[in-house]
Amino acid sequence: MAAFRTPVTATQTCSAISLRQCADDPSPETALLITCLRGLPYLVPEDVDWKVLLDLARENGVLLLVHQSMFAMGADMPGFFRIAARECQAFAEWLAEELKELLQDFRDLRIEVLPLKGPSLALTLYGDVALRASNDLDLLVRRDDFPRCETLLLGRGFIGLGPAGEHDRRFIRDELLVELHFELASPRDFPFDIDHIWSRSRPHDFRGQPVRAMSDADLVLYLCSHGLKHGFSRLIWIMDVARALRGWQPDAYEEMVQQARREGLQPYLLIGCEVVRAMFPQLLPEALDIATSASPKAVALARAAAWRLFSENRQVVINDYRGLYLQAEPHVLRRWRYRFRYLMPTYSDYQWARRHRVQSGLMVVVRPFRLLHKYGFRKALRIAFPRS
Template sequence: MSASRTFGIAMRANTTVAPRRCSHEPVDEAALLITCLRGLPCIVPEDTNWELLLDLARENGVLLLLQQALLALGADVPGFFRDAAAECRAAAERLAGELECLLRGFQGLHVEALAFKGPTLALALYGDVTLRSSNDLDLLVRHDDFLRCEVWLINQGFIALGPASEHDRRFVRDGLLVELHFELAAYRDFPLDVDGIWRRSRPADFCGQFVRAMSDIDLVLYLCAHGLKHGFSRLIWILDVARSLHGWHRNAYEEMMRQARRQGLEPHLLIGCEVVRSMFPQQLPEALDAVIIMSPKAAKRARHAAARLFSENLEVVINDFRSFYLQAEPGALKRWRYRFGYLGPTYTDYLWARSHRIYPGLMVILRPFRLLHKYGLGRVWRVLFPEQ
């Protein structure tokens, strides 16, 4: 169940007291999950559907965080729930061990790697590599080092899953998926300044291995962009943004806003902040809120876009980050540039052209027709011209 659906049904219950029973929808368990993650006091009902609560926590990537909150409440957690949490913790520990080995190998190549998401993010935001579960490892290396790292991974028994994309290449070995990046994302989607991220990055330590970490501001901007790309459809992505914003001085929040504007990421940042406000209002710092209200028009647009993420009318809402960006971007010229960029050919379009022996230059014309064929006129229109 997505974060938007979980939030929608939870809000129909009083999340500060023992939830009421409902025979048709999992209102009680969703409300309990939200309340625990908010850190609010509550009573865990004796008739809690623990199987359903476990499924909700797994789907939203917050099982160990939920268990931590339940133990703090003194809840009588059933054995199968504890076993599932232990299995999740063990998987996270194994992934951390794999990352440690990769970093050691890259050090042997004299390659600096910037680890993001996964165990390093868990350690940075939650203080424990096991508290944030992940399914793969993401490593950013510089363009000049990418080929050497590819060769090294293959020599270590990894198998490449296809050619490199516009920003990464995926490798797998014994079920372990490694995404080796030379860019954080396709630039047409998010204008993340990877060279600037490298310059602003800082040295860090992960289990005794050298690694580079994003600056605090870059991490927030990346998490907002990544969460928006996926429609903030998992609670862990919202919690990540909330945790990354803690403990700053007001002048640091102001600098974050300035940097977001310079990079064209202000709508992504503001939507991320408004999503945190909607789901975990207690965790949005007051000093940041004071900075946000200094841009009332941009903040209003972001609130409107964030509200759509939690709409229950799922047949109407198009879960496409482009429409949310266009809804939050205050500049008309930037909105039109973004629309034209969306209609421009992508790396996937060029692969399709090559597989069909079509001259690549024709994709400038064919791209809009491919979009219409795949999504239909109605969806494309709603993405490019969302309700304001």
């Protein structure tokens, strides 16, 4: 991963950034952005381009964190930068109030809700809903409650954006987008045991409304898998993992590593940790290094996979997270299980079958040909058998 220097007035050298083009030719604004997020002391260069810095902070979802850091350092921020931060804060607060109202509706129906990301995650990781920007609300409910939740949202004026997929359904009302989940993600790509997620969850509170919250280990594993699915292409996803790993007892890290290994989620965890190490090394707990040292081969594979996230074209990486998993999984049997699971028909495959009047039972045979048509032979082969 390419190294670069912060502005001459900063005090540290940054080792990596998330955007490939910035890693190849880093700007002073990029270096300043990373230094802000690392929590290191710095001085803002007089020639900083605040518009470039604002665009970078927005693109990476960290405007609120950068503004907080600048404010704490007493930086003289231009008016448009402060206004942009206030607008982002106002939207975050509005989203939090919308979440509170929805939680009240779910409580009236005695439906348990586990918010994913959004204002609830901001409060958990950053201590303030106005420190993490979000665009929508992601809510996890039990599969048996899902039909009632759909009815509730439709009755509150939401419009369904298509039918339910493999793990969620999207709804919109005015500017508010809600993703209603009954699984965390596609089970074929991210093998979370949703029943165990619920059983390990704990009672929590969001602005006076009862919610469920994931266990600390489940939250880290979810954030790692979510970040990998998107190629960790935004700094906020790396910050989320780093924040979620803070403040544990040493033995808790070992328990999380063992859980990840049992559930086939170890590659996601280790890749996420290695990305944090590359970007925010001072935020990675030393006890986690000790916990993962028992699996040196898995760590080495994950480090190589994380390297690709910083060195390859972003679009290739985002579409190739399955290949990253396979590259980082040290167990041969689990790699083959993952390949076979990827070949099983998806919800979109069955939709395609209905549109083309193809018997659903034939999709087991048709699925490989659809993959070849979508990716081409060389890319499909690379995903299933990534280079070491």
